[in-house]
Amino acid sequence: MTATTRYDAIIVGGGHNGLVCAAYLAGAGRKVLLLERRHLLGGAAVTEEHLAGFKYSACSYVVSLLRPEIIHDLELAKHGLSIIPLACSFTPDLSGPGLVRWPDFARTHDEISRLSRRDADRYPEFGKAMGKMGDFIRPLLMQPAPDPTRLPRRLGESLSLLRRLRKLGPRGLAQFVQLMTQSAVDLLDRWFESDRLKAPMACSGIIGTFLGVRSPTTAYVLLHHYMGEIDGAYRAWGFARGGTGAISEAIASAARARGAEILCEAAVEKITTRRGSARGVVLEDGREFEARVVISACDPRRTFFSFVGRDQLDDDFVAQITRYRYRGSSGKVNLALDRLPDFSCRPGRGLHLQGDIAIAPSIDYLERAYDEAKHGAFSRRPYINLVIPSLTDPTVAPPGKHVMSAFVQYAPYQLAEGPAAWDQQREAFGDTVVETLEEYCPGLKDAILHRQVLTPLDLEREYGLTEGNIFHGELSLEQLLFMRPTMGWARYQTPIQNLWLCASGAHPGGGLMGAPGALCARRLLEEHYL
């Protein structure tokens, strides 16, 4: 192919955000080319088969945050998307029956009553309060971040945010401040007394972060994950039929149907610029493409330092992107199982196995897991979030067999011995996870037919997630909203003219949400950049 084809937009990276962006732009009649390095689309939202018949949702494994407007706008249901809700949230225990939180009130009330009647009575109120805060935050997820430092240019946006804040009233405002700054445990301590209830709830506050449940600011992450829920029930968390990759496939299909051109095994080597303005890309195999705008669906560091080059950027911006923190903290273990695991606290094949299963027996357990990671080792007794999608979606495993997906925290990218040490510690990490699970479901070890262990280093190498961070950069307060990825460049534009960001390294951040991709496309179109 020659460099003669000129596109309106080239999107670098075929993750879900890149695909969403491509679909929106193509839908508006723009000529779009999307380039993906790997042989399959989806980035971290992929389904892979390592043992015949067993389909792993290799990285991202449950979906809740995918914006409904995107599902609707792109007609994803027509393109094959089908999300099956999780049945419940199960926390097994080594002594006692464990805890299952169901979508229905009475059943959950009964479960929590065994731990504390008070907590059971209060539980629905917590859901309501979080729902209220979610209602407040949610609009922020579907609009570019208001930037109070850009007054008076963005005065309108900031004032409307301020007005909404004041409308919360004193107590609501206090709750908002607490949510943004407190630790998940501080937040939950206000509400509940039972450690066994608080521990699994606190987990939502640490997923994907390199923070502990007692670290300030994790309450916000908890809310971020809570927003996938309606009134505290788990109705909106679910599996995509056919694995998470099916979501990417549906978006890709929608993009193609709208006329986007998608190339796989097309690894970008460089984003070419002329006089501070992006003009196209060069692939590793030498092919070149030109476009009016180049949109990167990769994380900021990869985009600016690998594709653009530090020499093209001013020192201050380089310093800001250098400071942007990744620090992946999680690993993934995918198992192909000969038979269904049996939890000793709740034996048998019950509906409880069709939910998400959290190994989080106590707050201290979670905090100790973090402490080990903080000092440069993976947790010897980690927090694990498990799902067995084959129970809900039989298409992902051969009949009678199962796949189990274990999200494991903490696995710090930066080991005390350096990230490269992960190559030696990979199997030990996998063993730790399996042994931890074995305590809760004896016999699991013998049922394993295949095991895929993904360390943060693997996430970086295989999926292009810098430092193995699943969110393209920590979801910490100083890297959110108008500061994501850095203050002054939080509206998808970059100091390089015609180079845009459309992935999780931009507002509103990570998760299988699709919002950055959609928002980037919207800004490009609405403000006539394209």
Next chain:
Amino acid sequence: MIDVVVIGAGINGLTAATMLARAGLAVEVVEARPVLGGMAAREPIADGYLAPVGIYETTGVRPWMLNAVGIALSPELPRLHGSGGVVVDLAQRRVEGVDPTDAAAFEDLVELVTRIGPLFWRLMDHPPIDPVASGWRSLWAAARVGLSARRLGFEALRELLRAAPMPLADFLDERFESNALKGLLAAEALKYRFAGAKSPTTALDLLAALVYQSAGIVPACRLLERLVAAAKHHELRVRCGVRVSSVNFDGSRATGVTLSDGMRIEARSVLSTVHPRQTLCELISPRYLPAALRDDLRAWRSQGSTARLDLVLAQPLRDNAGRPLSRFALSDNLSELERAYDQGKHRQSTLEQLVLTGQQFDLDGGFADRGHDAHVVCLTVQHVPSDRVVDENALRAAVRQRLSAIDANLAQHLRAERFTSVAALAQGFALDGGQFEHGELSLDQQYFMRPQIRCASYRAPLRGLYLGGNGSHPGRGFNGAAGALAANAMLADR
């Protein structure tokens, strides 16, 4: 019938009482302990030697506060010694004993601190703005904060907004190479706090500590002395050794207090400088407060992990150059500091890591009565769990061991020693958990959230009751600012 009863004769109580007396009000102060001064009061360590049991230094003493009580003092800019010969000299605005890149980075940091100083003082020297109030007065206050923020310029504002939620460790790692310097700054920033350097929002503590220390340091005893003198000058009536058992109301407003001996003091207003939970939940019948406020107060965090140790030494601790040390912080690196926090967090009873900060006082500091010739060193020891029995002797030995890095012959010079556990501090000063500042200075417990969003203006939700302890804004530095601002609020209401 008098005008005001002030509960507590600590620095806040004396500041507030003196200001009110100067405004012509009839004031009476009630102090539960037998002596004036609260946590700054000196008590004997050994025969002839005295030192404060609680706080030994105050920072951020501002000229307007001194003027308000009519005293003169000149705060000094500190020299802070760390391990490995690192010295932070705020008077010279530089750091010694590190390589040139770190030295330059430190100058940048001091520059940043200087830039943000005016904004900090705009926030700290005034009552918090009320984010839900309307009316021109609060809008004006908010606008002034906004203007101060704008005046920082883009870069300083970016640094501040970024630093505020950040973990201190990340903030330091971005700037410095020297472990000793990082350890020193972190220990200084997190003194009294129950947080580790890797806890988010702690970077702000360093900035605040540096801003406060840039305003100079005054030994707590000296500030107290002057305050007591000023109080005497205004013939303030003080009742020591008796507790307030309840604050009285007549249904519409405070009418005074009842003391533990049954006596009642009738007053038009009450200003309390004790822990906010004690004021609002123990001194007042639950009936008088909104139920939601009590719920919120129950969640107020004031768990302490800082113990105190005082030493009497025959020979002063000296630095490498042989000069007597004044202030020092012993923490070799951030990871050590973090491990110390972990043990406090998990409430371990055996302590392997300790973070020490301290100050050595020379003889004219008023720590000895007759012609004694020894030196007094006051130390904070972190992180010591409050609700666990920690082996005191082991802890003392560990501290001595740690100090022997400075002076190998410490044991020979040691004349006397006094250890005050977190529990003892909590009990002795009614700290409710042991936190020195009446409540963790975390982001969610500062500014208009301190102690609760509805009483951050120093006015309790009951007419005639004011909160002027460290549980109110700003609550930092032990300098009497909360008391002064509460007194101003009360005067404004008259």
Next chain:
Amino acid sequence: MLLPTPVHSRTFAACRSFRFKDWGGYLAVAAYDPSSEVEYYAVRHGCGLFDVSPLRKYDISGPDAGAFLSYLTVRDVAKLAVGRVSYLCWCNDDGQLIDDGTVTRIDAEHYRLTATLPGLHWVDDRASGFNVTVSDVTDRLVALALQGPQARGLLEQLGELNKLRFFRSRAVRLAGLDCYLTRTGYTGDLGYEIWADAADGPALWDALLAAGAAFGLRPAGLEALDICRIEAGFVLNGIDYRSALQCHTAAQSSTPYECGLGWAVDLEREPFVGQAALRKRRGEERLFGVVADWPAIEALFRLQGLPPTIPSAASREGVPLYDGDGCQIGRVTSRTWSPQLKQYIGIAAAPQAHAVPGTRLQMEFTVEYQRRQVPVTVTELPFFDPPRKRSR
């Protein structure tokens, strides 16, 4: 999963209709027979036996128990004499209703509070600062309500009642079992509620049913209870008002005044939760009864060529209430055909100007998917208040 009550084995066996409801997380019988009419008539003529065990029951004891309850609720409970029962409600700081129930002074320092919905945390949180212990005894007790004109005769056969008067209580032995008896109920009729150890539940149930044959006793379910309580003008948490703990907005909540419980609020005393807010909102009486114009309803049916049908159960779905100009001014939260009064009645709420007895308003009424309006007349509550309820 709904929980069984202590007499589940009996109620489940007796329930031939297989119609159950969720009552605060417990399995409660809606109607034992396909139609609840027999059960209703049993209550009004003989007696009905309701399993009210799902009611939340809190034991409050300690030296400050009376002071605490006076603080928690809108009534000065400390004044209640031992052995007396009081009906009351409690609110949050803003005077918004949380729940209503009865409180019984069992002993000098021992009270029992009943509540409709789960809310232990609210009661317990308020107790800090008082020298009391709050314990949830819901699962430790069985609660059976024996309601109807024959209830007294039946109980006298099983034990010594000593002429228990209205809203009084006493420990008694019934059929050899230790019980606590209160002369209270939710039907507006003569009636008693029997509280006993959960383990004695089935035996008590059996004894009552065995002796009850001669008194026209029938087990009765929630549907019959609903008709009775509407006739008696009693509000139901979750239907006629929404607990402030479950409201998303202030507009969804109600004050006791708005719910017709203003009579229970005792404002002029020591401060209690919500007092200041209630002072400001006093006088906002909004609750009243409405009686629908039956011929107008019949006309609506006739318009469709249908014979008028009487719904057998009460409706818990609110409908709008309009003034003469067709402006929506309020709502009817509960409504039912009253078999006793032979009238279609409802509990309604609207601003006070419309609450004057005799005022004519319009209520939405749907026949065959067509929304129409029928005239209603404002009346005072209750609709049905027989003297036997209070008789000595």
